[in-house]
Amino acid sequence: MKAVFDWMLTVGSALSQLAYAVFANSRNSNLSISGEAYYHRNESRLRYAWYKFINMLFFMQPDHCKWAYDNDLKFAQWYIDRDRRSRL
Numbered sequence: 001m002k003a004v005f006d007w008m009l010t011v012g013s014a015l016s017q018l019a020y021a022v023f024a025n026s027r028n029s030n031l032s033i034s035g036e037a038y039y040h041r042n043e044s045r046l047r048y049a050w051y052k053f054i055n056m057l058f059f060m061q062p063d064h065c066k067w068a069y070d071n072d073l074k075f076a077q078w079y080i081d082r083d084r085r086s087r088l
Contacts, residue, residue, distance in 0.1 A: 013071070030076045034058075034068035041065070 016032035024036075031039065034054050041051035051065050058064035 013068075013075070016068075031072045032068050034065045035072040036069075038063075038065035038069040 013032055016034065017030070020031065020033045020036060024033075037047070037051040037054050040047045042048065055061075055064050061067055
């Protein structure tokens with residue numbers, strides 16, 4: 001069951017990154033929509049409202065956008081570390 005849940009998280013994150021890259025013309029395809037909302041939440045009232053809206057959609061988590069941002073960073077760091085290990 002955990003394997004299915006992990007797969008669903010991976011696919012959900014990939015789709016979110018794709019949607020952000022396609023529809024928002026994102027230059028940073030490593031962040032999901034939620035992660036980007038957390039990162040830019042203090043730049044304007046509109047961005048803060050978007051951040052709050054996304055968190056409302058994922059009401060099961062206390063701060064979904066922060067969780068997504070942290071998860072996006074961990075995943076990106078994992079790729080960096082993996083690349084460094086393969087070059088040694």
